Amino acid sequence: xxxxxxxxxxxxxxxxxxxxxxxxxxxxxxxxxxxxxxxxxxxxxxxxxxxxxxxxxxxxxxxxxxxxxxxxxxxxxxxxxxxxxxxxxxxxxxxxxxxxxxxxxxxxxxxxxxxxxxxxxxxxxxxxxxxxxxxxxxxxxxxxxxxxxxxxxxxxxxxxxxxxxxxxxxxxxxxxxxxxxxxxxxxxxxxxxxxxxxxxxxxxxxxxxxxxxxxxxxxxxxxxxxxxxxxxxxxxxxxxxxxxxxxxxxxxxxxxxxx
Amino acid sequence: xxxxxxxxxxxxxxxxxxxxxxxxxxxxxxxxxxxxxxxxxxxxxxxxxxxxxxxxxxxxxxxxxxxxxxxxxxxxxxxxxxxxxxxxxxxxxxxxxxxxxxxxxxxxxxxxxxxxxxxxxxxxxxxxxxxxxxxxxxxxxxxxxxxxxxxxxxxxxxxxxxxxxxxxxxxxxxxxxxxxxxxxxxxxxxxxxxxxxxxxxxxxxxxxxxxxxxxxxxxxxxxxxxxxxxxxxxxxxxxxxxxxxxxxxxxxxxxxxxxxxxxxxxxx
Numbered sequence: 001x002x003x004x005x006x007x008x009x010x011x012x013x014x015x016x017x018x019x020x021x022x023x024x025x026x027x028x029x030x031x032x033x034x035x036x037x038x039x040x041x042x043x044x045x046x047x048x049x050x051x052x053x054x055x056x057x058x059x060x061x062x063x064x065x066x067x068x069x070x071x072x073x074x075x076x077x078x079x080x081x082x083x084x085x086x087x088x089x090x091x092x093x094x095x096x097x098x099x100x101x102x103x104x105x106x107x108x109x110x111x112x113x114x115x116x117x118x119x120x121x122x123x124x125x126x127x128x129x130x131x132x133x134x135x136x137x138x139x140x141x142x143x144x145x146x147x148x149x150x151x152x153x154x155x156x157x158x159x160x161x162x163x164x165x166x167x168x169x170x171x172x173x174x175x176x177x178x179x180x181x182x183x184x185x186x187x188x189x190x191x192x193x194x195x196x197x198x199x200x201x202x203x204x205x206x207x208x209x210x211x212x213x214x215x216x217x218x219x220x221x222x223x224x225x226x227x228x229x230x231x232x233x234x235x236x237x238x239x240x241x242x243x244x245x246x247x248x249x250x251x252x253x254x255x256x257x258x259x
Numbered sequence: 260x261x262x263x264x265x266x267x268x269x270x271x272x273x274x275x276x277x278x279x280x281x282x283x284x285x286x287x288x289x290x291x292x293x294x295x296x297x298x299x300x301x302x303x304x305x306x307x308x309x310x311x312x313x314x315x316x317x318x319x320x321x322x323x324x325x326x327x328x329x330x331x332x333x334x335x336x337x338x339x340x341x342x343x344x345x346x347x348x349x350x351x352x353x354x355x356x357x358x359x360x361x362x363x364x365x366x367x368x369x370x371x372x373x374x375x376x377x378x379x380x381x382x383x384x385x386x387x388x389x390x391x392x393x394x395x396x397x398x399x400x401x402x403x404x405x406x407x408x409x410x411x412x413x414x415x416x417x418x419x420x421x422x423x424x425x426x427x428x429x430x431x432x433x434x435x436x437x438x439x440x441x442x443x444x445x446x447x448x449x450x451x452x453x454x455x456x457x458x459x460x461x462x463x464x465x466x467x468x469x470x471x472x473x474x475x476x477x478x479x480x481x482x483x484x485x486x487x488x489x490x491x492x493x494x495x496x497x498x499x500x501x502x503x504x505x506x507x508x509x510x511x512x513x514x515x516x517x518x519x520x521x522x523x524x525x526x527x
Contacts (some may be wrong), residue, residue, distance in 0.1 A: 098523050147480075154473035162470050166460045172527055176456050179520040180470065183452055186512050187477035194505075195480060 027247040028105055038240075042233040049074055049230050052223035060217075063135060072131040074223055078231035080124035083152060084192050086117025086235070090159075091185045094178035107174035110181065111163060112242045116235060118156040125149050145205045148191040155184050292400065295393040299401030303376065304408070312379075313409055317372030321417045324364045329424045332360070357427040358486040359479070364421075365414060366446060366475050373406050373450040374467040377458035395522035399451065403514065406454075407447040414443055430489040438485055438503055445478050445510030452517035455524045474513075481506045 053074040059067025093110030097103070128149065133139040140146065162180055166173040196205065307313055335352040342348040380386050389398065418439065422429060429435045453471040460466060485502040488494050 098520065147476075151473060151476045154476070158470040158473050161466070162456070162460060165466050168461075172459065175523045175527070176460055179452075179524050180456055182520055183513065183516055184474055186509070186516060187474050190477045190481075190509070195477065 027250065028108065028243050038233070039237060042230065042237050045226055045230040045233065049223060049227045052226070057219045057223050058217070060220075069131055069134045072127055073220070074227045076124060076127040076131060077224075078227050079120045079127065080149065081228075082231055082235055083117050083121035083124050083149070084188070086113050086120060087152070087156070087181075087185070087188050089113040090117060091181050094181040097174060097178045098182075102171075102174070104170065104174070107170075107178070108243075108246060110178065112239055112246075114156060114159050114181070115242065116238055118153070118160065119238075120235075121149065121153045121156055125153060143205060144196045148195050151191055152188065155188055159184065292394055292397045295397035296400035296404065299389075299393060299397060300404045300408075303401065303405040306379075307405075307409075313372045313375045314412070316375065317368050317409060317413050318416070320371040321364060321368040321413050322420075324367065325417060325421060325424070328360055328364060328421075332425065354428050354430075354490040355483060355487045357421075357425045358490075359483050360425075361418065361421050361427070362442060362479060362482055365410070365417070365442070366472070366479070368413060368417075369406075369410055369446050369450050370468050370471055373409070373447070374454045374457055376402050376405060376451075377454045381458050381461075390526060395525040396518055398525060399455075399518055399521040402455075403447060403451045403517075406451050407443060410443045410447050410450075411440070414439055428490065434489050434499060434503065438482075438489055438506070441485075441503055441507040441510060442482055445506065445513060446475070448510050448514040448517060449474050449478065452513070452521065452524070455521065459524055459527070478506075478509055481509055 053071050057071060057074070060070035063070040090110045090113035093106050093113060097106040097110060128146065129139045132141055132143075132146070159177065159180060163173060163177050166176060332352065339351040340348045341351045380389060393401075421427065449471065453467060453474065457467040457470065481502075485506045488498050488502040491498075
């Protein structure tokens with residue numbers, strides 16, 4: 001009759017983990033779209049968007065006397081869309097970590113997507129709130145999309161809380177965070193697609209403006225479409241910066257370990 | 260660099276080989292997941308009957324919160340109205356508001372007590388034995404059934420008192436029970452997977468609440484939507500099926516995703 005020897009098994013687990021690939025990663029490969037050219041083109045396009053938002057686009061009808069509050073669309077809508085896209089990107093990395101390749105690199109990429117999503121989510125919330133103050137008379141109206149974005153913010157925050165709470169074992173942290181990201185994808189999808197369309201709560205936000213041909217005027221399209229490209233480029237550039245920052249931290253850690 | 264893709268799968272087999280016992284194979288119906296889940300549920304119920312830790316935690320929490328809500332809302336009248344931004348004026352303390360407070364109460368009660376199921380296994384050091392003797396899916400189903408029974412029990416005790424205290428109308432009794440059942444299903448499903456994650460993260464109840472409650476906000480919104488249908492006089496059957504079905508489908512989605520991902524939480 002074999003006897004249980006939990007100590008033996010646990011010590012074996014630990015020794016396996018010590019040889020894991022987290023310490024062995026000196027640096028993550030930075031994605032190919034990098035360098036000064038990328039940074040400058042992103043900056044130029046963003047400068048065009050900022051100029052266009054105030055000088056190319058005309059004031060829109062129905063937005064106060066001047067129509068000026070409508071100009072928030074060039075910054076608010078791309079950040080709101082990016083904040084939900086980042087969550088999906090983070091979850092795709094989480095799925096690939098669990099089922100395909102459990103590597104530290106994938107886990108870090110997932111967490112970077114989540115961190116940036118959090119930043120864009122804050123931007124979307126703040127810009128939206130400023131607009132609501134100017135247009136609807138109150139900075140917070142409990143509009144369905146306002147509720148959605150603030151819950152999205154909570155989901156990101158709790159992902160980061162969970163990540164911060166586990167410090168002893170990177171593998172465990174990666175697995176638990178990946179599972180949490182996948183489970184939280186369900187409410188996240190409900191927030192994006194279902195909640196704004198629940199009939200019981202009337203939304204102040206317009207729906208399907210971007211896909212309707214008559215939704216926006218030509219002067220808006222001239223700025224809005226470049227704005228989407230500019231924000232996407234900004235996201236990619238920020239991802240590269242974050243990876244380079246991670247690489248620097250990692251190399252300083254290994255230098256300290258050697259000394 | 261990378262570990263083999265099936266490392267997590269084979270951990271149980273490796274452990275069994277080390278101890279020179281044959282690894283178990285599992286199938287849902289023929290001697291497997293269902294039988295294991297039922298025996299785990301029996302074990303948990305027996306332990307609960309002996310110690311009564313979880314039921315006391317959830318029950319005392321629920322009843323104290325019930326009293327607080329009753330006290331705080333005693334002066335509210337059905338006749339007071341508030342006007343919403345979209346221009347509709349509605350009663351401030353109507354049936355839907357009462358229902359939402361009941362569910363806020365149940366959500367917090369669940370989060371006060373349901374973490375116990377996994378934390379207890381970690382503290383007692385019985386995780387390893389459990390991991391070797393049952394498939395992760397069985398563990399999930401067993402724990403989920405236990406949480407569901409506990410939560411339904413609390414709901415059955417608390418709801419009548421709440422209905423009496425706040426004079427909440429129940430609408431059609433059949434639909435009301437269906438709504439409460441679907442709600443308990445979704446809540447138990449969420450609390451089980453989050454409880455497992457929090458227990459593995461070595462966290463306290465604070466972590467459990469912090470990572471669990473944001474997941475419940477959407478669930479509560481669906482619940483409010485369904486309960487406003489419930490309280491609508493002569494609501495079309497299609498609307499009832501759509502709204503209560505929507506609530507139930509959310510619970511089923513959470514449970515399904517939890518079953519798929521539970522093995523990554525459970526086996527390390």
